[in-house]
Amino acid sequence: MTTAIAVKDLTRRFGSFTAVDSISFDVQSGEVFGFLGANGAGKTTAIKMLIGLLAPTSGDASVAGFDVATQAEDVRRHIGYMSQRFSLYDDLTVRENITLYGGIYGLSDDVIRDRGDSLIRELQLDDSRDERVASLPLGWKQKLAFSVAMLHEPAVVFLDEPTGGVDPITRRQFWEMIYTVAERGTTVFVTTHYLDEAEYCDRISIMVDGRIAAMGTPTEVKQKFGAATLDEVFLHLVRPAEASHAQSA
Amino acid sequence: MESRRSALRAFVVKEMRHIMRDRQTLTILLLLPMVMVVLFGFALRDDINQVRVAVVDPAPDYATTALRSRFAGNPRFEIVGTARTIDGVESLFRRGGADLALVFSPGFARSLGDGTPARLLLIGDASNPNTGSAMTAYATAVIASYEAELGAVGRRVRIVPELRMRFNPTLESVNLFVPGLIALVLTLVTALMTAISLSREKERGTLEILLVSPLRPWQIILGKVVPYLLLAVANVVTALLAAWIVFHVPFRGSLTLLLVSSILYSLVGLSLGVLVAAVTSSQRAAMLAAVVGTMLPSTLLSGLIFPIASLPGWLRIVTFVVPARWFIVIARGIMLEGVGVRYLWRELAVLTVMLVVLLVAAVRRFKPRLA
Amino acid sequence: MKVRTLRFLLRKEFLQILRDRTILGMLIFMPLIQLLVLANAVTFEVRSASMYVIDRDHSSASRDVVTRLTGSGRFVPAGSSATTREADDAMLERRADMILVIPANFERDLVRDRHAPVQLIFNAENGAAAGVMTSYANAILASSANEFGARINPTPVARLSSDGSLVPVPGHPSIDLQRRGWYNVELDYRQYMVPGILVVLVTIVGTLLTAMNIVREKEAGTLDQLNVTPIDRSTFIAAKLIPLWTFAMADLIMGLIVARFVFGVPMLGSLTLIFFAATIYMIGALGIGLWISTVAETQQQAMFVTFSLLMIYLLMSGLFTPIRAMPTWAQWTTQINPIAHFVALMRSVLLKGATMRDVAQHLLALTGISAAVLGIAVRKYQKRSG
Numbered sequence A: 001m002t003t004a005i006a007v008k009d010l011t012r013r014f015g016s017f018t019a020v021d022s023i024s025f026d027v028q029s030g031e032v033f034g035f036l037g038a039n040g041a042g043k044t045t046a047i048k049m050l051i052g053l054l055a056p057t058s059g060d061a062s063v064a065g066f067d068v069a070t071q072a073e074d075v076r077r078h079i080g081y082m083s084q085r086f087s088l089y090d091d092l093t094v095r096e097n098i099t100l101y102g103g104i105y106g107l108s109d110d111v112i113r114d115r116g117d118s119l120i121r122e123l124q125l126d127d128s129r130d131e132r133v134a135s136l137p138l139g140w141k142q143k144l145a146f147s148v149a150m151l152h153e154p155a156v157v158f159l160d161e162p163t164g165g166v167d168p169i170t171r172r173q174f175w176e177m178i179y180t181v182a183e184r185g186t187t188v189f190v191t192t193h194y195l196d197e198a199e200y201c202d203r204i205s206i207m208v209d210g211r212i213a214a215m216g217t218p219t220e221v222k223q224k225f226g227a228a229t230l231d232e233v234f235l236h237l238v239r240p241a242e243a244s245h246a247q248s249a
Numbered sequence B: 001m002e003s004r005r006s007a008l009r010a011f012v013v014k015e016m017r018h019i020m021r022d023r024q025t026l027t028i029l030l031l032l033p034m035v036m037v038v039l040f041g042f043a044l045r046d047d048i049n050q051v052r053v054a055v056v057d058p059a060p061d062y063a064t065t066a067l068r069s070r071f072a073g074n075p076r077f078e079i080v081g082t083a084r085t086i087d088g089v090e091s092l093f094r095r096g097g098a099d100l101a102l103v104f105s106p107g108f109a110r111s112l113g114d115g116t117p118a119r120l121l122l123i124g125d126a127s128n129p130n131t132g133s134a135m136t137a138y139a140t141a142v143i144a145s146y147e148a149e150l151g152a153v154g155r156r157v158r159i160v161p162e163l164r165m166r167f168n169p170t171l172e173s174v175n176l177f178v179p180g181l182i183a184l185v186l187t188l189v190t191a192l193m194t195a196i197s198l199s200r201e202k203e204r205g206t207l208e209i210l211l212v213s214p215l216r217p218w219q220i221i222l223g224k225v226v227p228y229l230l231l232a233v234a235n236v237v238t239a240l241l242a243a244w245i246v247f248h249v250p251f252r253g254s255l256t257l258l259l260v261s262s263i264l265y266s267l268v269g270l271s272l273g274v275l276v277a278a279v280t281s282s283q284r285a286a287m288l289a290a291v292v293g294t295m296l297p298s299t300l301l302s303g304l305i306f307p308i309a310s311l312p313g314w315l316r317i318v319t320f321v322v323p324a325r326w327f328i329v330i331a332r333g334i335m336l337e338g339v340g341v342r343y344l345w346r347e348l349a350v351l352t353v354m355l356v357v358l359l360v361a362a363v364r365r366f367k368p369r370l371a
Numbered sequence C: 001m002k003v004r005t006l007r008f009l010l011r012k013e014f015l016q017i018l019r020d021r022t023i024l025g026m027l028i029f030m031p032l033i034q035l036l037v038l039a040n041a042v043t044f045e046v047r048s049a050s051m052y053v054i055d056r057d058h059s060s061a062s063r064d065v066v067t068r069l070t071g072s073g074r075f076v077p078a079g080s081s082a083t084t085r086e087a088d089d090a091m092l093e094r095r096a097d098m099i100l101v102i103p104a105n106f107e108r109d110l111v112r113d114r115h116a117p118v119q120l121i122f123n124a125e126n127g128a129a130a131g132v133m134t135s136y137a138n139a140i141l142a143s144s145a146n147e148f149g150a151r152i153n154p155t156p157v158a159r160l161s162s163d164g165s166l167v168p169v170p171g172h173p174s175i176d177l178q179r180r181g182w183y184n185v186e187l188d189y190r191q192y193m194v195p196g197i198l199v200v201l202v203t204i205v206g207t208l209l210t211a212m213n214i215v216r217e218k219e220a221g222t223l224d225q226l227n228v229t230p231i232d233r234s235t236f237i238a239a240k241l242i243p244l245w246t247f248a249m250a251d252l253i254m255g256l257i258v259a260r261f262v263f264g265v266p267m268l269g270s271l272t273l274i275f276f277a278a279t280i281y282m283i284g285a286l287g288i289g290l291w292i293s294t295v296a297e298t299q300q301q302a303m304f305v306t307f308s309l310l311m312i313y314l315l316m317s318g319l320f321t322p323i324r325a326m327p328t329w330a331q332w333t334t335q336i337n338p339i340a341h342f343v344a345l346m347r348s349v350l351l352k353g354a355t356m357r358d359v360a361q362h363l364l365a366l367t368g369i370s371a372a373v374l375g376i377a378v379r380k381y382q383k384r385s386g
Helices: A043-050 A072-078 A094-104 A109-122 A138-149 A168-183 A218-224 A230-248 B002-021 B023-043 B062-073 B087-094 B108-114 B129-149 B173-204 B206-211 B217-247 B255-279 B283-300 B313-321 B323-337 B341-370 C003-019 C021-041 C060-071 C084-092 C106-113 C127-152 C189-220 C222-228 C233-261 C271-295 C299-315 C328-336 C338-352 C360-380
Strands: A003-014 A017-028 A032-037 A058-063 A079-082 A156-160 A187-191 A203-208 A211-216 B051-056 B077-083 B100-104 B118-125 B158-166 C049-055 C075-080 C098-102 C115-123 C158-160 C166-168 C175-182
Touching: A003 A043, A003 A187, A017 A043, A017 A187, A017 A203, A017 A211, A032 A043, A032 A168, A043 A058, A043 A156, A043 A187, A072 A079, A079 A138, A079 C222, A094 A109, A094 A138, A094 C003, A109 A138, A138 A156, A138 A168, A168 A187, A203 A218, A203 A230, A211 A218, A211 A230, A218 A230, B002 B023, B002 B217, B023 B173, B023 B217, B023 C299, B051 B062, B051 B087, B051 B129, B062 B077, B062 B100, B062 B108, B062 B129, B077 B087, B077 B129, B087 B100, B087 C338, B100 B129, B108 B118, B118 B129, B129 C127, B129 C175, B129 C189, B158 C127, B173 B206, B173 B217, B173 B255, B173 B283, B173 B323, B173 C127, B217 B255, B217 B341, B255 B283, B255 B323, B255 B341, B283 B323, B283 C021, B283 C299, B313 B323, B313 C021, B323 B341, C003 C021, C003 C233, C021 C189, C021 C233, C049 C060, C049 C084, C060 C075, C060 C098, C060 C106, C060 C127, C075 C084, C075 C127, C084 C098, C084 C115, C106 C115, C106 C127, C115 C127, C189 C222, C189 C233, C189 C271, C189 C299, C189 C338, C233 C271, C233 C360, C271 C299, C271 C338, C271 C360, C299 C338, C328 C338, C328 C360, C338 C360
Parallel strands: A032 A187, A032 A203, A079 A156, A156 A187, B051 B077, B051 B100, B118 C175, B158 C115, C049 C075, C049 C098
Antiparallel strands: A003 A017, A003 A058, A203 A211, B100 B118, C098 C115, C158 C166
């Protein structure tokens, strides 16, 4: 077991506002790590630093063994990313999206064709392979985006709120896809605000006001706060923060 | 009623605050008129101060030298080169290095002495027809006065025109543009901004929220429109100040009438903006439609820069539906001619009719959403 | 830059552009409309003026003057009266652009003193137009006077030639002045403007569409997706610029065809030179679009910034009004204005047949400006912010 993601004292400031305040954690390879927190707690900022979209103000982070600040290009070659808005090209077809990202990640034409075909088969998109992504229902778009993110078989995949707006059945199917790739050894770093999904993760962390307020397996976290569900833990942590916000406003 | 009125007031205040907070756009909206006035004023001029002359003098003599010195000594002309043959002139013209060429024929002075016509060729760069003919005319005048001094051609009969240039004695182009600039600025602030703002709310869905609130539809439109109206009036004042301070553009008529007309024109612009927002389906389309449908005609087809009289017939007819065209006549009338409603009532009437038509169309378009 | 990655990206870009109806419309129709409408609208040509006549002499001489003026087609009769009051009204109501006043004793003065005055009162709001009409009037008045003089003076020192000018009888010094206009012999204002409009066309496609294209990806979130991949910056930028460069060139070709066959603009110089210059110019225009995409968050902002910038550049470029009429400081700014250089180059090559040597200065300036602009824009575009 190697460390897939190592974060130490990672900080990001915007002027006088500190969005991410000296967070530290490790993620082992093959883990499914849930990165939770209320809106505005700093989750997206943190994830952007890990995938190389935002430069840290201070602190260190390494992903797939490469330093985020100095080896950004190497990091990018070894990670996959699926953003909140699924980030496929709506006006390109299913096949064209697959070909595009395959080519961008340097996969050969044969590999692109083979992996693309099996991907389409698994997602049961055979009939829609030449249709524009815009015409797919939301759940399919989301599953496709995930598969495309995995096309080049990265060591670590980052998923930013991947299940927003879909029905529970599709969410369940999505998480099965996540388990499948995790079993194959891919590290999955997922942010979500659905607390029931948090229970599916191997370990979770909860961010409040830029800091990590809790970390561990779901069971450990619940025990630590004496709560029966993660919901309660969340409320316990987030309410005081909101109260103090209201006071200072 | 009481609650409706205070709701409206709260709404207007909220809209104003909204605009104030968007500092970027606000700065642009306040500064742009002044920048445009100064820019237009300096950049859009027709008068060439210096005509560059190339001289071809194969056999210089006292007469050619004398005539050349007339040009050299005249501040309006600048001799940029001399050559023996005409070939050198061609490349000079192509490079844009000269505007005119004076080509003397050999034996110029001898011909003058003989009484045979002394040949002189004046070549002008006519690629720009206006300046081409103007510069040729200047040169012809110099040559003619030299010829007259030679004790020339009998006692010619002359009709002497006395010129009077009314409303713009200095013939400065900036006086022509500034009234039109006010129209352009108003169009920008009213039609364009309203279209963008309303279509943004439409796209975001916040318009729906407004529509189910206790506010009546006309109150919503009013609330959205009043802040831009105030901004428009502020812009008229700053544009006028800039024009007056920097360029000394005259203002001979009634300021009140100009402000009232500006408000009328702004209302037309605002109705246009509302209509554009109502008929387009996205913000991007709204902006494109607003630019193409309001800004461009206000610049090109309103007589702002390019005189309407210069347009071909079919385009001249098109300008009848451009509101800016009518407002510019009013603005020029008030500022340069100093006239009042007596001579401008027709244009004011046209604008009023346009306002009514546009308002009705805009309200009609919004009705289905409200029902 | 990896060529293979570039290939994949180019395929995506071309597919996206060809599938976007709005952009296609802008690529095809906008230039056409621009050419057809703009070329007819952006003209300062002065054709005629409406003239109000106050004739206080009622002589054959005065009537002759009026007939000559109105007969030339340049002065359209707008009414006549004996009082200035009505003339003033006509001018204020914009029924008359100018007033001609022929004083009493006009003919008598001509015969007795060999000169007589007339008054020309112009609505000079449009100073340039007033100036042009003045020179037309001067010419007509001069020929009218010449003919009158030739008639009343039977043994003249000069005689009237067929075109109304005076040909001196030998024995007296005279200058035979021949005037010639080079380029644009029909004095068609459109020929002067169309080369410039082609520049506008190409610029809008290059700058606006580049900016909107990149900002659209920003809005959709696909830009983030691309920034997370191992694509390097220069490959990405090349993939964005090359397709639009292609379309801009296509638009230029279309524009040149229309210019030649609809407006009759001569193509005296080398078209290769034009395309060469256009390529260099486009790099700069695309670079500006790239720069705009880094400062705009939405497509509306991109449009707004582009149009504002373009408006300023266009106004100060000598496209509409001559550069040499601007104040000195403004003339200096045209040195770093790529539009000014390209417009001058287009006009020289198309209308005057200029060669590469003739426009070398403009080519050098364009190269420098484009390189600088592209450099700044590329530097500013970062995959990682902060």
